[in-house]
Amino acid sequence: MAIIQIQDVSKKFQTKDGEIDALKHVTLDIEAGDIYGIIGMSGAGKSTLVRCINHIEVPTEGTVIVQDKDLSKLSEKELRKQREHIGMIFQHFNLLMQKSVLENVCFPLFIQGKSKVEAKKKAYELLDIVGLKDRAKAYPSQLSGGQKQRVAIARALASDPQILLCDEATSALDPQTTSSILALLKDINKRFGITIVVITHQMAVVREICNRVAIMKDGQVVENGSTVEIFNHPKSEVARDLLRKDDGGDTTGDDQQTANQIQDGTKIRIVFTENSAFEPVIANMILTFKEPINILKAATKNVGGVAKGEMILEIPSGSTNVKAMEQYLIDRGLELEELSETKTGGAF
Numbered sequence: 001m002a003i004i005q006i007q008d009v010s011k012k013f014q015t016k017d018g019e020i021d022a023l024k025h026v027t028l029d030i031e032a033g034d035i036y037g038i039i040g041m042s043g044a045g046k047s048t049l050v051r052c053i054n055h056i057e058v059p060t061e062g063t064v065i066v067q068d069k070d071l072s073k074l075s076e077k078e079l080r081k082q083r084e085h086i087g088m089i090f091q092h093f094n095l096l097m098q099k100s101v102l103e104n105v106c107f108p109l110f111i112q113g114k115s116k117v118e119a120k121k122k123a124y125e126l127l128d129i130v131g132l133k134d135r136a137k138a139y140p141s142q143l144s145g146g147q148k149q150r151v152a153i154a155r156a157l158a159s160d161p162q163i164l165l166c167d168e169a170t171s172a173l174d175p176q177t178t179s180s181i182l183a184l185l186k187d188i189n190k191r192f193g194i195t196i197v198v199i200t201h202q203m204a205v206v207r208e209i210c211n212r213v214a215i216m217k218d219g220q221v222v223e224n225g226s227t228v229e230i231f232n233h234p235k236s237e238v239a240r241d242l243l244r245k246d247d248g249g250d251t252t253g254d255d256q257q258t259a260n261q262i263q264d265g266t267k268i269r270i271v272f273t274e275n276s277a278f279e280p281v282i283a284n285m286i287l288t289f290k291e292p293i294n295i296l297k298a299a300t301k302n303v304g305g306v307a308k309g310e311m312i313l314e315i316p317s318g319s320t321n322v323k324a325m326e327q328y329l330i331d332r333g334l335e336l337e338e339l340s341e342t343k344t345g346g347a348f
């Protein structure tokens, strides 16, 4: 059974300007061990949804079941206990600035009733895990953004959570630091089996660490599934939009260039769904059919830890081998679609 079950959850906020439907009938299952991405534009409802997972926000309708417990049925005391299993990290780290790194990590341990000696021992272990043992005596103001987030992660791990919620945890960081924090989260997920829920507005974050993803718009989940499936076959306009942005804006230029190159011939977009090197397949096809295949576009990416790629091939007009070549590629486990000129950009 899923470790987090969100069942038909809606959340309304009353404001002086009227009612806001922040969540509308959201249903999601997050399995133990998942790194689950929740992605969408600003205002889509991501933070509200994640805050429902520890009942910081109480849904107006629907049910949230975490580790088999219906949160709405718990007393305040039981809810506090349940929240100990759920760590949380934020975009702006939320560290105690007047306290040292060590004291920040010790803080939740003291709340749990640990002695000073026990707390210090555990805090050092946690700082070691996040690579900051040697900065235990430093103050947050003396640390970089990435280091501050590492302290926040160590603090979140102090209560041995089974679930870690990350609300835009890398949004304030540069790309390189983002990668190192994502690598740390992935390591924590693997080593300790902690289920991680990642809120982000960047598809690159989902691509790097999430095995599953839900795409939100206007308080609703418009699409969800495995990261690989959604990258390869996005169904919703929002998903396509987010994927286009994942190329850092370069795709528009590339697509135009590609489109300009296309004169005639049959264009085929092929998607590598296995972790395979693609050159031999194409090279062998060219050798087999003795046709001058044109590679209009090639891209590979790390999607959920698996090397993925797509190519756009052009088979010369007048070739009588189009169908046979398509079958050749299908037989080798590749997915393909024939493209019209407007679709040559693909999802990548």
Ligand SMILES: Nc1ncnc2c1ncn2[C@@H]1O[C@H](COP(=O)(O)OP(=O)(O)OP(=O)(O)O)[C@@H](O)[C@H]1O
Pocket: 013, 014, 015, 020, 021, 022, 040, 041, 042, 043, 044, 045, 046, 047, 048, 049, 201
């Ligand atoms: N406490 C609140 N009171 C009133 N409205 C709220 C409250 N919290 C969120 N909202 C509204 O609910 C909607 C969803 O907000 P939410 O913060 O969940 O979106 P988000 O996808 O996390 O956005 P962002 O990426 O900008 O953080 C927005 O319209 C927001 O203004």
